[in-house]
Amino acid sequence: MRNFEWLEPTSVAEAGRMVTENGEGAKIMASGTSLLLLMRQRIFSPTHVVSLGAVDGLDYIRFDGADLRIGARTKHRSIEHDPEIAAQFPMIAEMARRVANPQIRNMATIGGNLVHNDPASDPPACFLAMDATVAAVREDQEREIPLEELFVDFYETSLEPGEVLTEIRIPALSADSVGVYTRFTTTPAEDRPLLGVGMVLTLDKDGTCTDARISLGASTPIPVRARAAEEALKGQPATEEVFAKAGLAASEEITPLDDFRGSADYRREIIKVIVRRTAMRALERARG
Amino acid sequence: MKKRLITLRVNGEEHEIAVEPRRLLVEAIRDDLGLTGTKRGCESGVCGCCTILLDGHNIKACLMLAVQVQEDSEVTTIEGLRGDEGGLHPIQEAYVNYGALQCGYCTPGFIMTTKAFLDENPKPTEAEIREGLGGNICRCTGYVKIVEAIQAASGQEVSHAHP
Numbered sequence: 001m002r003n004f005e006w007l008e009p010t011s012v013a014e015a016g017r018m019v020t021e022n023g024e025g026a027k028i029m030a031s032g033t034s035l036l037l038l039m040r041q042r043i044f045s046p047t048h049v050v051s052l053g054a055v056d057g058l059d060y061i062r063f064d065g066a067d068l069r070i071g072a073r074t075k076h077r078s079i080e081h082d083p084e085i086a087a088q089f090p091m092i093a094e095m096a097r098r099v100a101n102p103q104i105r106n107m108a109t110i111g112g113n114l115v116h117n118d119p120a121s122d123p124p125a126c127f128l129a130m131d132a133t134v135a136a137v138r139e140d141q142e143r144e145i146p147l148e149e150l151f152v153d154f155y156e157t158s159l160e161p162g163e164v165l166t167e168i169r170i171p172a173l174s175a176d177s178v179g180v181y182t183r184f185t186t187t188p189a190e191d192r193p194l195l196g197v198g199m200v201l202t203l204d205k206d207g208t209c210t211d212a213r214i215s216l217g218a219s220t221p222i223p224v225r226a227r228a229a230e231e232a233l234k235g236q237p238a239t240e241e242v243f244a245k246a247g248l249a250a251s252e253e254i255t256p257l258d259d260f261r262g263s264a265d266y267r268r269e270i271i272k273v274i275v276r277r278t279a280m281r282a283l284e285r286a287r288g
Numbered sequence: 289m290k291k292r293l294i295t296l297r298v299n300g301e302e303h304e305i306a307v308e309p310r311r312l313l314v315e316a317i318r319d320d321l322g323l324t325g326t327k328r329g330c331e332s333g334v335c336g337c338c339t340i341l342l343d344g345h346n347i348k349a350c351l352m353l354a355v356q357v358q359e360d361s362e363v364t365t366i367e368g369l370r371g372d373e374g375g376l377h378p379i380q381e382a383y384v385n386y387g388a389l390q391c392g393y394c395t396p397g398f399i400m401t402t403k404a405f406l407d408e409n410p411k412p413t414e415a416e417i418r419e420g421l422g423g424n425i426c427r428c429t430g431y432v433k434i435v436e437a438i439q440a441a442s443g444q445e446v447s448h449a450h451p
Binding site for chain 2: 001002003004005006031032033036037039040049051053077100101102103104106107189191
């Protein structure tokens with residue numbers, strides 16, 4: 001690893017200024033679990049690392065009945081063990097307890113995960129299906145960014161230099177909606193998903209899908225909404241046959257990654273199956 | 289690059305050391321403090337043989353810089369484990385008694401993970417044990433004996449689930 005200047009601001013505003021003052025080579029670090037990997041391999045060699053370690057007030061989970069707010073420096077572990085998330089947002093809880101491995105969940109932060117924008121990850125797709133936004137702060141200016149606009153390309157976000165992601169905001173699901181997240185790995189020993197499917201289904205009393213949000217993660221450069229699959233569900237009865245059509249639509253509407261975790265053809269097959277199964281799990285969850 | 293003076297509290301002792309910002313915590317523990325029980329393996333957060341406890345939680349010391357450790361934090365390494373009357377900790381005893389190691393390279397990491405895991409979940413099921421070990425890799429034992437050792441260390445019946 002190349003050496004760098006270590007900076008420890010005590011506020012978000014100061015952190016942003018330190019990045020702006022030190023130019024392109026300056027990089028913000030939360031826990032560093034992802035960033036250090038890139039630095040070790042010299043894929044990225046920052047001249048200045050601006051640590052958020054001494055910035056207080058970014059580690060919290062709050063739910064006011066309408067929105068869940070998670071501070072950017074909250075660890076995956078805290079999300080995994082939070083009783084309110086388990087009760088109100090089972091979709092997030094089931095996602096969080098599978099991120100990477102126990103030690104990494106004890107270290108890595110949710111904000112760091114989102115800004116790193118590594119495609120082989122679970123939280124981005126899960127939150128995308130939930131219509132989450134993030135708060136980005138520079139000096140005393142705050143900008144709210146829908147997650148879909150945050151992700152630009154591999155490891156690239158729409159944050160501007162000096163902006164610090166401070167919070168993730170997730171609206172509560174409506175009473176007639178259920179959320180499910182499924183991660184698929186090729187072997188149980190794999191820490192990273194080949195595919196993640198996030199799904200929020202809205203069902204009426206007769207068992208018709210009145211609305212659907214479906215996201216696909218880890219199989220495209222950035223997580224995406226599967227809008228053709230969503231359309232295949234809307235207004236349709238919640239049956240396995242309809243879910244299979246949605247799976248097919250999802251597998252056809254994207255160009256999957258083709259990498260060492262799986263070929264593009266394999267991913268298309270898996271998307272078909274996992275979208276269908278995720279919808280079946282959503283239906284089970286809706287029936288309680 | 290200028291070195292920074294940091295204070296590391298390790299196994300109850302305070303150490304003041306000067307480190308470059310790029311110094312990994314595992315390097316500081318092994319090379320600056322001479323505590324070589326903590327191993328370096330994959331150095332990419334996968335194998336878990338550098339596992340230590342930071343304030344009671346198991347973490348990977350290869351994915352953290354020494355300068356990131358806060359002054360009031362407590363680091364525990366394998367050298368910091370001991371039984372009530374000195375000697376081996378009951379988890380270490382169980383690993384020995386159940387033959388839960390062969391080459392031994394991954395063992396300190398497994399034991400530190402076991403410690404954090406059992407502190408949080410004193411009576412885990414076999415499935416929970418296997419999940420708890422998800423961040424540690426052993427290439428010798430096939431894990432069966434490690435699971436048995438953890439069952440024994442937690443005072444539970446040992447499943448002897450040899451395939």
